[in-house]
Ligand code: PGA
C-alpha cells in the first residue's frame with residue numbers, strides 16, 4: 001500500500017519510568033493521521049540500535065530526547081515529505097539511507113522507530129484494515145498469542161535482592177485470549193495475597209510485577225506454583241506454565257554468574273537451569289547465559305534446546321544478521337522481538353521471517369520503559385508468532401496491550417496459542 005507523508009511531528013513525552021521518550025504523529029496525503037509512542041529498555045543488549053539521548057545534564061539528568069525530536073521534525077520530515085513511497089519497506093529504507101550508519105546512531109533509533117511505527121499504522125488506516133492485518137509474515141496466519149505476565153521483578157528492574165529479572169506466567173492451556181488474561185490476573189491476585197501473608201513486600205518493579213525480598217530463583221518459582229494452585233489453575237503446560245528471563249548479562253562478571261551470593265561458571269549455571277526445568281513447569285528460558293558467552297549459549301542449547309524454548313534477547317537484538325549467525329551456530333531456538341532494538345518495523349518483520357524459516361520461535365516483547373501504545377499486540381497477532389510478553393496484568397501501559405488482544409479477539413475467529 002503506497003503512502004505519501006505530508007507531515008511528521010514528534011514531541012517529547014514521558015515513558016512509564018518517568019523518562020523522556022517520543023510520540024510521533026504522521027499525516028498522509030491519503031487521509032490518514034496516525035500516532036506512535038516509542039518504548040525504551042533498561043537491560044539493553046550492547047548491539048542494539050542506538051537510542052539518542054541529549055546528554056544535557058540540566059534536563060532529565062541527560063536523558064532528554066530533544067535532538068531525536070528535532071530529527072523527526074526536521075531532517076526525517078524533509079526527506080520523506082511529498083514522496084510517494086511504495087510501501088512500509090520503502091519508507092523504512094529511505095530513513096535507513098538518510099541515517100547512513102549501521103546502528104541508527106546519527107538520527108537515533110528512537111526517532112526512526114517512532115516514524116516507522118506511525119507509518120505502519122497509517123498504512124493500515126489507508127487500507128481500511130486493523131493494524132494486525134497489515135503486519136504479516138509470508139508463511140504464517142494470524143493467531144492470538146499466549147500472553148506472558150511478568151509477575152515477579154528483579155535484576156535492574158527492581159531494587160530487591162533478586163538477581164533474576166523476570167518470572168512470568170504463561171497460560172499455555174487457556175482456551176482463548178480472554179481466559180488467558182483472566183488466569184494471569186487471578187494468579188497475580190493470589191500471588192499478592194501469598195506474598196503479603198509471608199510478610200513480604202507487594203511493591204512493584206518497572207514492569208508491574210511484585211518485587212519481594214526473595215534472593216533464590218527456586219524460592220520464587222515455588223511461590224508461583226503455589227499461587228497458580230491457590231487461584232484454582234493447574235501448574236503446567238496444560239494449565240498455567242512458567243517462563244523466566246534472568247537477563248543474565250547483567251550478573252555476568254569476570255566469567256562468572258553471580259546469583260544469590262554464589263559465583264557460578266557457565267556450566268554450573270546451565271546445570272542449575274537443568275534442575276529448575278526438572279522441578280518446575282518452566283517452558284521458556286530467555287537470556288539464560290550472557291550475550292558475550294556464545295560458547296555457554298551453545299552448551300545451553302545442546303543441553304536444554306530439545307526440552308524448552310531458549311530465547312535470545314541481549315545476544316540477538318532483533319538483528320537479522322546476528323540471528324542468522326546464531327541459527328548457524330545452534331545458539332538458542334527462538335528470538336525475542338523488540339521493534340526498537342533494531343529500529344524499524346520492516347527489519348523487525350525480516351528478523352521474524354528468518355526465525356520462521358529456520359523453525360525458530362519468535363517472542364514479541366515490550367520494553368521495561370513503555371508508553372500506552374499497544375502496537376506490539378497487533379504485531380504479535382498479525383505475524384502469528386504465538387506468544388508475547390508485556391509485563392504484569394497491572395499498570396496502564398502493560399494492560400493497554402493485553403486489552404488490545406482481548407479487543408482483537410472479540411468478533412474475530414482467530415486461533416489462540418502456539419499452535
Ligand atoms: P528491557 O528488559 O526492556 O529493560 O531491556 C526487557 C528484557 O530484558 O526482556
Ligand code: ZN
Pocket residue numbers: 245247286287313314336
Ligand atoms: Zn530479556
